[in-house]
Amino acid sequence: MSTETLSTAHGENKVNYLNAAHGIKSWLLTKDHKRIAILYLWSIMLMFLFGGLLALFLRLELLGPGPDLIQAKTYNQLFTLHGAIMIFMFIIPSVPAILGNFALPIQIGAKDVAFPRLNLASWYFYIIGSGLAVYAILAGSVDTGWTFYTPYSTQTTGAVITMVFAIFILGFSSIFTGLNFIATIHKLRAPGITWYKMPLFVWGIYATGIIQVLATPVLGITLVLLILERAFGIGIFDPAMGGDPVLFQHFFWFYSHPAVYIMILPGMGIISELVSTFSHRKIFGFKPIAYSSIAIAFLSFGVWGHHMFVSGQSQYATLIFSFLTFLVAIPSGVKMFNWVSTMYKGAITFETPMLFTLSFFFTFAIGGLTGIFLGATAVDVHVTDTYFVVAHFHYVMMGGTIMAFFGGLYYWWPKIWGRMYNEAWGQASALLVFVGFNFTFFPMFIMGTQGMPRRYFLYPEKYQILQVLSTGGSWILGLGLLIMAAVLLHAIKWGKKAGKNPWGALTLEWMVDSPPPPHNFEQIPTIEFGPYDHDKVLVEPDRAGAVT
């Protein structure tokens, strides 16, 4: 910010956060939440590209039942990397660190987050963690699966310690982000933005922050114990050293199940924004949607044992975990019904973000409903650790979080860069992603119920037809993502200028310029209407850069 100059004052170019300062240093030392969002954007998308290419390659290998391109050990390393990268380096930070960082402070009328330096530090922790993970791949790689189950993870060769340490560091990045948003939401809301005038995206990120702060330390502790066991032979999990391997699963899922909600809650927040904006209709059931996020955050801590119904844990534990698992399904269902009802008597338009929202309804409904099968203990015994589980969590994570993330990316893109993307190509990409996604993952449900175990390098020939369908789907999905990348990148340089409010949305970030000025607001904003008051206020979409 130190190099702010007058050069930006001429002509139509107003000072915004992008042109307010120049040079690498102005980015690497920035404390502006919007610039940190951009830093996160490029680094996280790079990891997504990496994880995605791994997935495409794995699907290619699975085209035939035998060993086609690689050996078993390599296959095991690649699916481990795909999982670890996608979860710890892509999905967990994606929505909060990119879109949350960019939009949340503006949505509550703040100049920045509560702790701008901590915000920048979280990005450096992300970079160090991801860099270390890449180093671990080069230094022998890891073949444990992203779950690092003991005693396999203490006995196998490879750079397990480095990879686990990388994820330990990434955990701090996540904690910093969550902590920052909780403080920001509590302390920096502009006058008039009460809890019930706060956009639902902010509610979603708030609930996420609670889990990030409370659950991530447990992952950190677990990973440290794992490192101690592997490096110094201190027996904690490995029975050969007097440890208990199932204990690791309890510790691991105590974090990693709530982590599923770290991943989905921000996505649900985005969907709440998009469905209201593109239906031009007040959100139906603000409070149920808001409180269901909080309910999910708390219930999420009591369900970890549903990953362990066949692990040998006590039946009483299974009873309680199964019950709580069904309870946590309810708030998601409530949200779904409220979103769909929001479209009732609306004036629905079908820009790309809305297409992703509708995709989300379809795929997340399947993801949620198939969770019921897994919560039902007797059925879980048959389908757990099969492709059914793989399909289920891809429907929740990719069909849920990532669909919402893509929708959000298109939605806020004009705000981030001040330029519109090409709508027709955007819609085409959404359609391809939707079709490709379902072709890739729906066959896995059938393979799973038919008994195909997950993490199989070789597979019985009877599953080949479905495997081929799935691989074919992954190509359509890949094409959709390629087009999406092209559309978004093209928009940055060659897109038409976007106005303040291209969608006619009512949240605060659409009241400031696109791209926003360095400090978001010239003065403390006054609140004249709520974030979803489409029944009271009409804002015509503004794509020409004109002032409303």
Add this chain to the structure above:
Amino acid sequence: MDTTGTFWMPEGSSTIAGDVDALFYFILWASVFFFLLIVGISVYFIIKYRKRADRPNATSQVAYDVKLEVVWTLVPIILVFIVFVWGFNTFMKLQVVPRDALEIKVTGRQWMWVFDYPNGSNSLNELVVPVNQPIKLLMSSDDVIHSFYVPQFRIKQDVVPNRYTITWFEAKRTGKFDLYCAEFCGKGHSEMLGTVRVVSSDEYASFLEGGPAGEAPSGQSLVAQGKQLYSNRQCITCHSVDGSANVGPTFRNLFGHEVTLSDGSTVTVDENYLRESILNPQAKVTQGFQPVMPTFQGLINDRQLDALVAYLKSLSEVEQVESEQVTAE
């Protein structure tokens, strides 16, 4: 062996399968109903309330409806409660072993299954059980966590080192059923396959009388005994005798020949090399093959080793020439 299953489920061949499937289909149809409801209503709204030129953007005020909210909260709660009780009830049937069950010990190890029968005999990768008889499996692992999974019986149970886990089933018909390892356990995970062979009780009795599988009746030549061991100790799964490469090197023309090891050194296959490779397979791995063979330490005695070595010798041309000379003399 296979299958008269449905689109979703493989044939249910255990007594418990019907119960599990009934719940599965209840959830399936309830899910289909709710899915179609959500998607159907969405599609209806999309069409009916799409923005039209003749309609203003600002929308009429729709009152929030608390009754609706309560209904769509309570109805799913009731439904999932039914599924919860039903599911756990059936789960307990899967957990509680009938008293008259026949107990068989299962050991998982990287990467094979070992089954020990009550009379002291054992088998590898093939579990032989009588039909219409509850079978209790007492399971543990020698190394990492495995999972015993027979889709057609709808049973799965992790097999953990340093503790016993239990599952049970009662097969409804004779035949062969796929057994998978369902918990990731390393390089050989997807090859840790087995079979459950369900036979009549007479056949089961005679199987047990055969003694520990592979202890061939005495009186046979060592080569004949070795040939029998080759198939029932499951060497056959990975090693061919016709010269074709499989997971492991072929046994044809192996003995007496030089092989290159994974570290680039070479070794001539003799009796001691074979012995070491059976008891400690990771010690010297042939180049081009993965070190995935499990150890047979404790699963094979010295006499059986003699027999296997004799059989491998008989498959090698070098050795055959020599033995012919011996006979000629």
